Amino acid sequence: MILSVLLMVALSVDPPPPPDDTSLTSQRTAFDALTERALGTASRAVRFDWRRTTVGFGVSSSIVLDLNNFSSGRVGGFARIPAGSFLIELAITRVISWGSASSYQLSLTPYRQYGRPSRVELDLNVSYPLFEGVATAKLGFIPAAQFVFSITAGLRYLYYPGSLSKMTAPQVAGALFAPNLGETEVANMEPQLLPSMQIDRGRYQVMAGFSLDVFFQPGLFVTPRVLLGIPVTTLGNGQGVGLWWELSLLAGWQL
Amino acid sequence: MRVAVLALLFAACEKVPIVDIGATFSLSDATWFQDEETLFIFYRVEALQGLGPKSQIEVTYRTDDLEQPWANIADLPAVHTHLPVSCGQYMLCGSTSLHVKTVPRDVGIRLRYHHDGSLAAESTVTFNVVGSGPAHLSRSLLIYGVFDATNTHVQWRARHQFPTLRNQQVQDLGLRRFFRVETPSVGDLQGQIDGNPYAYAFARRCPDHFIPLGWAVAATTTRAIFAAESVPVTAFDAPVICGESTVTDAKGTFSAAALAQKNPQTRAAFPSLRSPITENTPIGFSIEPCERTIDAAELAMQKQRLQLVGAPIICNDHWQDPAFVDRVVSTLRTAIDGVRTGGKDMVLSLAVHHDDTTGQFQATVEKALAQILPFEREKSSPRLSGAFVFDTVAHLVSDKAVARLALWCPSNIAAVDLDTVSNASLRSCPVLPDIPDLILGPIKLSSLPILPTRAQFDTFIAKYSAQLTGSVTQIHYLAPERTPTSANIPIGDFGVVTFFNNESFAAAATDAFSFCTTEDSRVSFIAVRVADFPNNPFPLSTLPDFHSQMPRDTYQLGIGWDFPFLLRLEYQVVLAGAASAFSVSVPFGIGAPSKGYYGAQLWETGEIPLTDALTQCTRFCDLPTFDSAGVYNVSSHFRSTYGHQCYRPAYPVFDAAHIGEGGFPLDP
Numbered sequence: 026m027i028l029s030v031l032l033m034v035a036l037s038v039d040p041p042p043p044p045d046d047t048s049l050t051s052q053r054t055a056f057d058a059l060t061e062r063a064l065g066t067a068s069r070a071v072r073f074d075w076r077r078t079t080v081g082f083g084v085s086s087s088i089v090l091d092l093n094n095f096s097s098g099r100v101g102g103f104a105r106i107p108a109g110s111f112l113i114e115l116a117i118t119r120v121i122s123w124g125s126a127s128s129y130q131l132s133l134t135p136y137r138q139y140g141r142p143s144r145v146e147l148d149l150n151v152s153y154p155l156f157e158g159v160a161t162a163k164l165g166f167i168p169a170a171q172f173v174f175s176i177t178a179g180l181r182y183l184y185y186p187g188s189l190s191k192m193t194a195p196q197v198a199g200a201l202f203a204p205n206l207g208e209t210e211v212a213n214m215e216p217q218l219l220p221s222m223q224i225d226r227g228r229y230q231v232m233a234g235f236s237l238d239v240f241f242q243p244g245l246f247v248t249p250r251v252l253l254g255i256p257v258t259t260l261g262n263g264q265g266v267g268l269w270w271e272l273s274l275l276a277g278w279q280l
Numbered sequence: 281m282r283v284a285v286l287a288l289l290f291a292a293c294e295k296v297p298i299v300d301i302g303a304t305f306s307l308s309d310a311t312w313f314q315d316e317e318t319l320f321i322f323y324r325v326e327a328l329q330g331l332g333p334k335s336q337i338e339v340t341y342r343t344d345d346l347e348q349p350w351a352n353i354a355d356l357p358a359v360h361t362h363l364p365v366s367c368g369q370y371m372l373c374g375s376t377s378l379h380v381k382t383v384p385r386d387v388g389i390r391l392r393y394h395h396d397g398s399l400a401a402e403s404t405v406t407f408n409v410v411g412s413g414p415a416h417l418s419r420s421l422l423i424y425g426v427f428d429a430t431n432t433h434v435q436w437r438a439r440h441q442f443p444t445l446r447n448q449q450v451q452d453l454g455l456r457r458f459f460r461v462e463t464p465s466v467g468d469l470q471g472q473i474d475g476n477p478y479a480y481a482f483a484r485r486c487p488d489h490f491i492p493l494g495w496a497v498a499a500t501t502t503r504a505i506f507a508a509e510s511v512p513v514t515a516f517d518a519p520v521i522c523g524e525s526t527v528t529d530a531k532g533t534f535s536a537a538a539l540a541q542k543n544p545q546t547r548a549a550f551p552s553l554r555s556p557i558t559e560n561t562p563i564g565f566s567i568e569p570c571e572r573t574i575d576a577a578e579l580a581m582q583k584q585r586l587q588l589v590g591a592p593i594i595c596n597d598h599w600q601d602p603a604f605v606d607r608v609v610s611t612l613r614t615a616i617d618g619v620r621t622g623g624k625d626m627v628l629s630l631a632v633h634h635d636d637t638t639g640q641f642q643a644t645v646e647k648a649l650a651q652i653l654p655f656e657r658e659k660s661s662p663r664l665s666g667a668f669v670f671d672t673v674a675h676l677v678s679d680k681a682v683a684r685l686a687l688w689c690p691s692n693i694a695a696v697d698l699d700t701v702s703n704a705s706l707r708s709c710p711v712l713p714d715i716p717d718l719i720l721g722p723i724k725l726s727s728l729p730i731l732p733t734r735a736q737f738d739t740f741i742a743k744y745s746a747q748l749t750g751s752v753t754q755i756h757y758l759a760p761e762r763t764p765t766s767a768n769i770p771i772g773d774f775g776v777v778t779f780f781n782n783e784s785f786a787a788a789a790t791d792a793f794s795f796c797t798t799e800d801s802r803v804s805f806i807a808v809r810v811a812d813f814p815n816n817p818f819p820l821s822t823l824p825d826f827h828s829q830m831p832r833d834t835y836q837l838g839i840g841w842d843f844p845f846l847l848r849l850e851y852q853v854v855l856a857g858a859a860s861a862f863s864v865s866v867p868f869g870i871g872a873p874s875k876g877y878y879g880a881q882l883w884e885t886g887e888i889p890l891t892d893a894l895t896q897c898t899r900f901c902d903l904p905t906f907d908s909a910g911v912y913n914v915s916s917h918f919r920s921t922y923g924h925q926c927y928r929p930a931y932p933v934f935d936a937a938h939i940g941e942g943g944f945p946l947d948p
Contacts, residue, residue, distance in 0.1 A: 093296035133397025136298040137330050212369040215329065220394075223299060223329055266296050 072159050073171040073240035075112070075279055081105045081246070083277015085116060089254075090270040094128040095140040095219060097121065103148070103275065112175065112238075116148040124219040132220035139266045140222040142185065142214060150179035152236050171240040177250060179232040188213045204228055204258040225266045227259040232271070240279065248275040303327035303391055305403035307373070309444050310341075310387045312380060313410045313420050316529035318359050319380040320420065322445060322453050323403070324373035325391050331372045336392050338400065339376070341384040350390065359530045361456040361501055375453040379530040383409055408443040415481035415536055421457050423525035424478040425540020426912050426932060431900075432511045433934040434521055434540045436461045437504040437912075439478070439947060447947050451503060460499030461523035461538060464507065465490035466515040469522075469539070477904070477914040479520075481536030486522035493521070504943045506934050518542075519900050541903045544918035546927065549793060549896035550785045553806060553837055557886040560625040560665050560757040560845060563615050564588040567608070567645065568633040570595035574672075575633075577746060578734045582631040582670050585731060585752045585851075596634055599641050608648040616652070620662050627757040627845055628652075628667035635672070642675045646682050653685040657844065658768060665759035666844040672734045684776065685844050689731045730851045752851040758883050759845035769815055771840060777807045777817045779838035787896065789831040792919040793824040794895040796926035802882055803893045805840045820894060824923035839882070846883040895927045906931055911946050 075081075087099035101118025122143045131138060152175035161169040188210040189197050200207055205226040206214070214224055234252035250273040259265030307324035323337050338350045348356075359377040367373035372391070390402040410418055422439045438459050440450035467490035469479070476482055495509045511521070525538035566588050568579060583589050594611055598604060612628065619626050628649075634641050649667055656664035667686040674690055677683040729736065730750055741749060762780065769777045787793075797803070807817035810832045817838060818826065827835075897918045904914040905921065910930035918927065932945060 091296065092294065131298065132334075133394040134399050135301050135303055135330070135393050135401065137301055138298045139296050215369055216332075220334075221330075267294055 073242055073244070073279075075171070075173065075238070075240055075246075076107050076110070078107055078244065078279045081244075081277050081279035083246070083248075083275050085118065085273055085275040087118070087271050087273035089120070090272065091140065091266050092269060093138050093140050093266060094125050094131060095138075095222060096123050096125060097141065099146070099271075099273070101146075103277070105277075110154060112152040112154075114148070114150040114152070114179075116146075116150065118146045118148065120144050120146055122219060124222070128219060128221045134221075137221050137223040139225050139264070140219065141183070141225050141266065142217050142219060142222065145184045145186065147182040147184070148179050148232070149181075150177055150232070152177045152238075168241055173238040173240065175236045175238065177232070177234055177236045177252065179252070181230040181232055181254075183228055183230070185210070185214055185217075187217060225256065225259060225264070227256040227265050229257055231255045231257050234271075236275075244279040246275075246277055246279055249273070250275060299328075301327040301330040301393075303331065303393070303401050305389070305391070305401070308389045308403035309406045309408075309442075310384075310389065311408045311410060311420075311442055311444070312384055313418070313529075314383070314412045315410075315415075315418050316420060316531065316534075317379060317381050318420070318530045319378045319384055319387070320375065320442065320455070321353060321378070321389060322375045322442075322450070323389055324367060324371060324453070325401075326371050329370055330393075331370060331391075334394050334396075335372055336395050337372065337374065338390050338392055339378075340386070340388040341380065342386045343380060343382045343384050345382055350388070352392075352395070360528070361458070363454040363456060365452065365454040367452075373453055375450070375455050377455070377530075406444055410443065414476075415534070416476045416478065419481075419527075419534070421459065421527050422478050422480040423459055423461065423527065423536075423538040424480055424914075425461070425521060425523065425538060426906075427540060427542050428506075428934045429543070429929075429931040431516070431542045431545065434464070434507045434511070434523075435504050435932045435934070435945075436498050436507065436523065436525075436538070436540070437945065437947065438527075439503070451944060456501045457527060458499070458501045459525060459527045460497055461507075461525045462497040463492060464495050464521050464523040464540075465492045466511070466518040466521050467491060468519055479537075479539035479541070480525075482539065483537045484535070485524060486537045490522050491515070491518075498523075502943055503947070504932070504945050506932075506939045508936075508939050517899070519903060542900045543929065543931065544792075544897045544901050544903060544905060545899035546794075546895050546897045546918070548891040549787075549894040550783070550837055551889070551891045553783060553839070553888045553890055555760045555780050555839060555886050555888075557758050557760055557883050558625055558661075560627045560759050561619055561622065562587075562629040562668075562755070562757055563612070563619055563626050563664075564591040564629040564631075565594050565612070565615070566591055566631040566633065567594045567596050568631070569597050571597045574635045575734060575738070577741070578672065578737050579631075579633045581732075581737060581749065582633060582672075586629050586631050586668070586670050587752060587755050588629065588631050591631075596641070599634075599636075599644055605644055605648045605651075608645070609651045612648070612652055616656070616664055623662050625661050625759055625761065626664045627759070627847075628664065628669075629755075629757075630667060630669045632669055632671045637673070639675065642671065643678065645669070646677060646679045649682045649686055650679050654681045657685060659762070660764045660766060661761045663762060665757070668757070668847055670731060674733055684842070687843065687847060690729065690733045690736075730849065750852050752849055754850040756848040756850075757845050758848065760839075760883055760886065767814075767838075769809075769817055769838070771817070775840055775842050776844075777809075777838045777840045779809065779817075779836055782836065783838075784834050784836040785896075786834055787827060787831065788833070788898065790901070791827065791831070792897040792901040792923070793827050794897070794918070794922040794927040795821045795824050795924055796893055796895070796928075797821070798889075798892050800889065800893075802888045803890065805882055806888065806890070806893075807838045807840045808835050809838065810835060820890075821924070823894065828919070828923070839888070841882055892926070892928075895922070905929060909946060911948065 082104050084102050089097035089099060091097060097120055099118045099120045101116055103114055103116035105112055105114035120143060122141060154173050154175045156174040159169060159171055189200060190213050192200065192209055200210060205228055211224055218224060232252040232254055234250065236248050236250040238246055238248045240246045252271045254269045254271055256265045303325055306326050307322060309322040310319060312319045321339055325331060336352045339353050340350045341348050353376045356378055359379050362375050365374055387405050387407045388402065389405050390400045392400040412418060416422060420441055422441055425434045425436045427434060438457055440447045442450060465486050467487060495507050498505050498507050519542050521540040523538050524535060526533050526535045564586060566583060594608055616626060632645060653667060669686055669688045671688060675688055677686060677688050730752065765782055767779045771777055806820040808820055808823050809817040811834060901919040902917045904912060905916050905918050906912055906929035908928040908930055
């Protein structure tokens with residue numbers, strides 16, 4: 026009976042207040058952070074969150090696989106900005122074209138082949154990640170890296186230096202945004218064409234393909250890329266190069 | 281989707297095709313001149329692209345002496361200078377000249393696409409042989425001279441002469457010829473150049489009777505060069521300058537006489553015909569019933585239109601009275617003589633208000649005017665120029681003498697309701713502004729002629745409003761002043777030619793005239809008469825033919841007209857409207873100032889420029905001319921060509937600072 030009474034008294038008493046732990050807030054660390062924080066010398070961070078970066082800069086080099094007898098190489102620079110899950114890229118590239126033994130032989134005949142002379146290209150590309158993950162290298166001196174495999178699409182603008190000479194300001198303004206090169210531009214380019222080259226008149230191209238971004242801490246990245254070029258204004262009308270492939274290697278720093 | 285992607289990938293493996301540049305010869309000409317032993321080659325190749333410095337033109341030919349295998353024309357020595365020329369981005373063109381002693385055959389011209397390649401496109405050659413003959417027909421270059429506008433400076437010119445190519449084409453294809461002209465002399469050939477329009481090589485040397493000018497040698501490889509010196513005053517009357525010209529060819533040089541023929545010496549025969557136009561003083565009368573009222577509103581409108589408010593009245597209550605005409609004539613003459621003392625020409629301004637529908641009353645007024653107007657027409661200023669009558673109804677003047685001198689309004693449009701008259705039709709006397717006939721649903725817009733008939737006036741105010749009939753704000757009468765020597769010559773029923781003040785000009789029998797139809801239509805009113813046929817004036821346009829057939833030493837100019845004065849009305853016209861809705865019509869109007877001209881527009885200004893209309897050639901009229909484009913038409917002489925054509929020559933311009941730079945005048 027006495028035990029029952031004591032129990033009832035005990036249950037009727039208010040529980041004690043929780044301990045005050047705000048004094049430890051400044052000492053707390055999220056678990057994710059703890060896993061990526063080096064603990065002594067036993068581990069280091071390998072994941073690179075490119076989405077949290079502000080901007081990246083780099084250089085690029087490409088080879089253009091036109092299906093004609095001319096060759097082209099590209100060298101340029103770019104800047105890219107993460108936007109949510111997208112990676113937006115602006116690039117300017119100098120393209121150098123040269124001929125071949127075949128194009129020279131062709132120049133001895135009354136035949137010509139479509140191609141593009143040396144030029145400057147402006148690119149606006151957008152990449153969207155399909156796969157992402159962290160990988161470690163077998164070779165010890167290569168650090169672990171973050172791989173991002175993306176689908177890439179872009180719009181390219183071609184500018185041929187010298188093509189706008191002998192044109193008035195209104196003509197230049199019109200020509201800069203015309204989908205194809207005009208007669209005056211083509212005539213201006215004629216002396217610059219490689220032997221046996223007939224100029225592709227397209228001014229805009231759509232690019233589509235894949236990129237593989239390899240990020241290293243604290244921001245270095247290397248990106249091999251393959252793109253298929255689609256000349257949107259000359260495709261199908263027999264006045265252009267048609268489709269072509271482009272292999273690129275980009276390298277830079279993501280800040 | 282998969283199929284599309286696969287198709288795209290397969291397309292991405294498609295090789296870029298090769299395309300033919302489509303090179304064709306649009307010109308492949310060869311001409312051999314026997315007297316020059318020169319074979320000229322001209323070519324032009326067109327292609328879609330791909331022609332450039334590495335493409336080359338090759339030529340081959342055979343003669344009895346040699347066989348020229350295919351060879352780059354640039355590697356063959358040329359007789360003359362051939363400049364590299366650009367015919368366009370996708371063309372290759374040029375020329376060359378080869379020394380070939382005997383007549384060639386099997387002449388071939390072809391394009392080698394690349395000087396290292398073996399492929400070539402051959403052409404079909406147009407080959408001509410020009411045999412030996414007169415130099416002006418058988419040589420490839422003629423030399424001649426022309427003068428500047430003042431006939432004081434000579435420009436020596438060369439002209440290419442090929443059977444299949446024009447002078448300018450040859451120049452465009454790069455051929456340049458050297459020529460020089462020396463020891464020029466001045467004189468008169470007296471018709472020795474028949475059959476040889478440029479007179480090139482009419483002789484080996486210039487005639488001995490020509491007077492040497494002592495000028496320096498003029499030489500160039502362009503097509504023209506001015507002589508630095510000017511023609512001396514003593515040689516102004518000589519028609520030609522002869523120079524000894526020399527040109528080069530494969531055999532060396534060829535020298536012959538070349539001629540520069542002076543331009544026809546011309547001037548405006550009569551630069552401007554002036555006849556002062558003055559504003560005439562209106563003498564206003566209202567001829568109306570004094571004993572009864574016919575239509576007070578219309579009478580007020582008539583007086584307002586002629587600005588006759590307060591003007592004297594001639595009562596017509598008893599117009600059948602035989603003395604009525606004399607009374608009207610007497611009243612009018614008294615008024616005219618009174619105003620005449622002011623020294624100004626006058627115009628009768630009569631408002632005629634009546635209700636006679638037989639036309640007898642108007643005939644009576646005509647009789648009165650017939651006793652005044654013809655007499656006044658012959659007087660010198662101040663005089664009565666004519667009459668302006670604003671009648672109640674339309675009337676056609678039957679007296680021809682009155683019809684010439686009186687403007688009788690309103691017009692004779694039969695319609696009473698103006699809404700039924702198309703605006704496209706002519707409302708002759710009461711000129712309307714060009715207001716389209718607007719019908720916008722229930723709204724119809726119309727306007728009353730400023731000088732309507734009584735029926736039109738009454739119908740209009742019944743449909744719209746008396747406030748919308750418009751009003752005259754100013755009225756002006758303009759007519760030419762006559763002098764005591766002015767003479768009228770009637771032409772037909774209505775026309776008169778007036779020779780106002782002995783305006784005349786002289787001409788020699790050897791002179792020639794050119795009449796040019798100008799934009800000023802008043803020139804067509806100008807008439808000419810000669811002393812021995814004073815009453816038979818003829819149009820100015822026939823003067824060139826008349827003078828060539830029957831030359832006279834003096835021609836007198838007059839002005840033909842069909843009405844003696846110009847009436848200018850400034851008035852407010854109202855675009856009246858009536859909006860109909862639920863059987864209620866609400867009139868409204870839109871006023872607009874306007875201006876109308878009645879009578880002869882000829883009298884709007886007092887000066888008729890004739891500088892462009894009539895050109896008189898006084899010397900060298902049978903020598904070649906320049907046209908307005910500056911082309912020297914060696915076969916178009918002033919006398920034979922420009923009788924009825926406008927003579928507006930454009931001459932070469934002598935510039936002392938740039939004599940040696942030569943030029944390429946337009947010479948097709």
